[in-house]
Amino acid sequence: MFKIIAPSLLSADFANLQKDIEMINNSEADWFHIDVMDGVFVPNISFGMPVIKAIKKHAKKTLDVHLMIVEPDRYISDFKKVGADILTVHYEACTHLHRTIQAIKAEGMKAGVSLNPHTPVSVLEHIIADLDLVLIMSVNPGFGGQSFIETTYTKITQLKKMISESNSKALIEVDGGVFDKNINQLSRAGVDAFVAGNFVFSNENPSAVISLLKSKALEI
Ligand code: DX5
Numbered sequence: 001m002f003k004i005i006a007p008s009l010l011s012a013d014f015a016n017l018q019k020d021i022e023m024i025n026n027s028e029a030d031w032f033h034i035d036v037m038d039g040v041f042v043p044n045i046s047f048g049m050p051v052i053k054a055i056k057k058h059a060k061k062t063l064d065v066h067l068m069i070v071e072p073d074r075y076i077s078d079f080k081k082v083g084a085d086i087l088t089v090h091y092e093a094c095t096h097l098h099r100t101i102q103a104i105k106a107e108g109m110k111a112g113v114s115l116n117p118h119t120p121v122s123v124l125e126h127i128i129a130d131l132d133l134v135l136i137m138s139v140n141p142g143f144g145g146q147s148f149i150e151t152t153y154t155k156i157t158q159l160k161k162m163i164s165e166s167n168s169k170a171l172i173e174v175d176g177g178v179f180d181k182n183i184n185q186l187s188r189a190g191v192d193a194f195v196a197g198n199f200v201f202s203n204e205n206p207s208a209v210i211s212l213l214k215s216k217a218l219e220i
């Protein structure tokens with residue numbers, strides 16, 4: 001069994017990004033979770049291509065890029081160029097989601113779709129077989145350090161069922177408010193990959209926190 005820990009660089013020290021990247025390289029983390037926000041789809045702006053390109057220079061693990069932007073199709077090849085390995089778009093931001101997913105795959109990246117807390121998993125019924133990843137938002141996207149929304153568990157159970165009934169290979173990732181007290185229950189519900197920002201980087205020993213999260217995720 002594998003369980004993936006994906007620390008979110010949104011909570012890293014942007015003035016010492018290389019240090020935090022090396023910490024992740026040398027930790028039990030599996031992916032770098034990279035949050036791109038445009039100030040339109042979400043009420044916040046994070047960072048874009050030049051920063052991701054700089055991260056890629058030092059990162060030795062998968063770049064899991066989460067786009068919280070409108071019209072993501074305009075930038076798919078740019079995200080490939082700066083080093084994205086997994087590219088996740090929001091269901092709520094894509095009018096022609098099937099086309100967007102095919103375009104991501106055509107660039108040689110893994111394709112993910114993210115759902116806001118109010119969006120039911122049933123909207124993915126006709127696309128689930130094409131997806132490499134579904135990212136369930138367990139907070140409203142836009143900011144780190146928010147509280148976990150409890151209805152997420154039901155969505156994960158429903159998604160797990162949909163995936164197994166459709167022969168999909170999609171991984172389930174959860175993002176927002178993940179910490180040592182809920183990661184085990186999420187893991188038991190079927191989550192494969194866990195994003196954690198504030199809980200990791202607010203601790204003086206982030207690498208130990210990553211190990212703690214991993215061991216709790218594996219205790220099933
Ligand atoms: C929120 C981002 C998350 C965020 C999670 O919009 O998508 O990835 O960094 O942070 P925490 O773990 O602090 O809730």
Ligand code: ZN
Pocket residue numbers: 008033034035066175195
């Ligand atoms: Zn995210």
